[in-house]
Amino acid sequence: MKVTINDVAKLAGVSMKTVSRVINNEPSVRKKTHDLVMAAVKELNYQPNLAARNLAGTSSYAIGLVYDNPNAYYVIDMQNGVLSRCRQEGYELVIHPCSYADDNMKNELKTMIRRSRIAGLVLTPPLSEQQDLIDELDEMNMHYVRILSGRGDNNDNSSCIYVNDFAAAYEITTHLLQLGHKNIAFICGDQGHKSTAERLAGYQQALADHHIEAREGLLYRGEYSFESGVEGAKELLKDGNTLGITAVMGGNDEIAAGALFAARLMNIAIPGELAITGFEDSPFSKQTWPKLTTAHQDNDEISQHAARLLFSKTRGARNQDKDICRIFTPSLVIRGSSDAETA
Amino acid sequence: MKVTINDVAKLAGVSMKTVSRVINNEPSVRKKTHDLVMAAVKELNYQPNLAARNLAGTSSYAIGLVYDNPNAYYVIDMQNGVLSRCRQEGYELVIHPCSYADDNMKNELKTMIRRSRIAGLVLTPPLSEQQDLIDELDEMNMHYVRILSGRGDNNDNSSCIYVNDFAAAYEITTHLLQLGHKNIAFICGDQGHKSTAERLAGYQQALADHHIEAREGLLYRGEYSFESGVEGAKELLKDGNTLGITAVMGGNDEIAAGALFAARLMNIAIPGELAITGFEDSPFSKQTWPKLTTAHQDNDEISQHAARLLFSKTRGARNQDKDICRIFTPSLVIRGSSDAETA
DNA sequence: TTCGTCCTTGACACCGGTATCATTAGGAAA
DNA sequence: TTTCCTAATGATACCGGTGTCAAGGACGAA
Structure with a gap:
């Protein structure tokens, strides 16, 4: 036996x-x-026997996935991607959801690391943006790979995988501009998240490049949730839409779905009277009515790449590819919420 | 250090x-x-040090969660529930998604168990229904807890947690009957899943108790997916709804959302011309238009209970509560998709 | 053939706990 | 106080691998 x-x-x-x-x-x-x-x-x-290897060896055969993300689809995608590589390499995956707001987070994390002798960590946003956490990890000499919103602008490229939200937001905005929209509102996700800043910046840059002023009144600062999308849309479109908004960009698909819901409440036709777009291409962006125009983000590929990069680090420098640090740019997916033709 | x-x-x-x-x-x-x-x-x-404990001790300090479920919300709920108890008890959680259709599944599972010296497993449906898998686990003397659709009818109660889909379906159907619906269609989930059979049985029993014939033509046998909901609704309501259907019960929320989508395509007013109900109360059942009437299933409680039960088993008989085997009955949540008043 | 070097291989301690069994201490009964 | 029994504690082997270092072998050069 x-x-x-x-x-x-x-x-x-x-x-x-x-x-x-x-x-x-x-x-x-x-x-x-x-x-x-x-x-x-x-x-x-x-x-x-993994336990014996972990105990005897200098490095262990387990990696951790750390996340603080309420989006189930995102988390599952990440898990599956990382897991599939773990299996190939004979590693175990220890998952570690942890609340970003909680001050005990770092202690918990350290405890976990010590207990399970983790070989490395995959950090997903927004935790991957916490500099104090990064510093701690550096201090304890822990390997990690960060999945970050950005354009490769970080100084420590060897451990980062970027999702170019800026470019994606730029593309979505351009799409709306080309459809003739002038007054495009934007419902932001959580303040403090890098993705929020990047997506907003892409939107603003696109407007600027088309010589359109980015008015503060067209901005609603919310969070990455359906409810926030509802609230934001209600606020932006109140009093018979005095601002003349013809398009609303949601910070992610949930916000967009919320905006859609609000529009429905207010008897606003989509996309006839108002175009709405999302971000991330979650499964439910194909399940709204109409389906959501969004930016497709290949989470499976991203997470697999993260795991690959992490393994190359834990194994030492010998096969650390130089070009292994990649930037993923989500691609525009046009659906009925912005363009009736594609419904 | x-x-x-x-x-x-x-x-x-x-x-x-x-x-x-x-x-x-x-x-x-x-x-x-x-x-x-x-x-x-x-x-x-x-x-x-967990590795050392695992190696030296007879039982390990890790449990596994096995699932084959495409529903991200469900999986995350299960993970979080089990995980929260694991933390309290100082255990690790090893997640193990595995494809039910794949013949290598059992081998993979056995490999995992042997490698990581798992102390026990939490099995979620539909994997928890696979008798051959259960037999294998029994044979290798592995502790496990099954989460099952059912009414406590299994012979091995010590390792089962039941979700009473029958009662919940009965309640939903009764709700629709009380609203005056007579021709209630049902879009089933995957054939072979116990939950499909239980939910269907509850529906049929409710009809029978109200002296209404359960016509085969009102049944669509699909699977637990949005697409299936769309297809099912299209099929049932085709040719101007010759069957006179005034309500459609979806096997789960995704099916219901799909049916909602299809109704929209066919310009059928919800709930005015057609009532639609779901099952499970996924987050997105509050994000459709109108919101879905459904049966709320407390996945967090269920998964925590499963973990608790598993720990009591792995620790030996000393604190095996007698009443620890529970039956959870999802409760009716009435929303706008069946009742305009509550929109 | 002989020697030296480098490539292979093996012996053994050790990772950080737990299981087993022997030993000791504590308390009740005599 | 002594005796005896049980509860509490300690010594040591062991879990199943890996790290270290020394020994053995192959092979080319002299």
């Missing part, structure tokens, strides 16, 4: 240490020996 | 084994000794 490295060693007629070498792809093993051991491994269906 | 059990033992002036006893709440420790050790633990901020 339980096969240990010793059994394999006996069957192959070599020492335990040699089996260990083969399992871990260490150099300095004769091909003949390697094959011999592998045959024994296969025959016995040997599976190394 | 790194505090071992040895450090604690020295500081407290006792043996390592005694510290171990205190940490694990074993009997036969004098109160004075206990306090002495705990003081040392606190002072050094000692955290037991």
Whole structure:
């Protein structure tokens, strides 16, 4: 039932240490020996015991995924992507949701790291933006990879994966401008999140490039939630839409869905009287009426890449590709909420 | 930086084994000794190393969550519930999504269990319904807790938590009947899932109790997806709704949202011309227009309970509460999709 | 052939806890 | 106080691997 490295060693007629070498792809093993051991491994269906490896080895066989994100779809995407690479590499994944607002967060995190002997961490926004957390991790010499909203502007590129929200927002805004919209409102997500700033900046830049003034009155500062989208739209469009708004950009799909809901409440036709756009291309952006124009973000690819990058770091410098730090730019997906033609 | 059990033992002036006893709440420790050790633990901020415990002990300090469910909200709810209890008990959670259709599933699962020395598993539907998987787990003497759709009708109550979909479907159907609906259609979820059968049975029982024939033509057998809801509603309501359907029950919220979408396509007013209901009370059931009448299922409570039950099993019989096996009945939530008053 | 070097391999301690069993201490009964 | 029994504690092996370092072997050069 339980096969240990010793059994394999006996069957192959070599020492335990040699089996260990083969399992871990260490150099300095004769091909003949390697094959011999592998045959024994296969025959016995040997599976190394993770606990023992973790205990004995310098580095462990588990990585952590840290997130503070209420968006279930996002979290699941991240988990699945990271997990699929973990399986390939024989690692375990320890998930660690933790509240950003909570002051005990860092202590909890440190506790987790110490208890489970984590080899590295994948940090997702907005936690990945917390400089004090990063500093702590640096201090304890922990490997990590950050998924960040940005344009590659960070100084520590080796550990960052960027999502270019700026470019995506620029593209969405341009799309609306090309449809003839002039008064485009924007419902922001959480203040303090980098993505909020980046998306807003992209929107403003696009307006500027088209010589349109970005009026403060067209901005609603909310958070990344459906409710916020409802509130924002109500506020922006109140009193019979005195501002003459013809398009509303939501900070993400949930906000956009909320705006859609509010428009419905106010008997405003979408997209006839008002265009609405989202961000992220969550599954439910295809389930609203009409479907949401949004920017597609390939979370699976992003998370897999994050895991790959992390593994290359934990394994040491030998195969640290130079170009492994990538910038992902979400791509515009036009649907019925901005363009009746594509409904 | 790194505090071992040895450090604690020295500081407290006792043996390592005694510290171990205190940490694990074993009997036969004098109160004075206990306090002495705990003081040392606190002072050094000692955290037991999970890998070492797993390796040395007979049972491990990790449990697994196994799921094959495309519903992100459901999975996240389960994870968070189980995780919160894990933290209280000092356990790790290893998540293990696995495809039910895949024949390699069981092998993968066994591999995982052997590698990580899992102490127990929480099984969610539909995987929890796979008898061959259960048999395998029994054979390898693995602890597990199943979350199942049902009414407590299983023979092995000690490891089951039931969600009474039958009662919930009965309640929803009754609600529609009381509103005066006679021709109530039902869009089923995946065939073979217990929940599909239970929900359908509840619907049929309610009709029977009201002396209404359950016509086969009012049934659409789909799967638990938005698309299926769209297709189902289109099919049921085709040709100007010759069947005279005035209400559609969706097998879950996604199906209901799809039906809502289809109704919109066909210019059918909700709830005026057609009532629609869902199941589960996912977050997006509050984000459709109109909001969905549905059955609220307390996933957080369910998953926490599952973890609690699992821990009581892995710890042995001493604190296995008798009444710990529970049946959760989702409760009716009336919203605008069935009743205009509550919009 | 002999020597030296580098490549392979093995022996053994050790990671940080727990299980087992022997030992000691404490308290009740005699 | 002594005796005896039980509860509390300690010593030590062990879980299943990896790190370290020393020994053995292959191979080219002299």
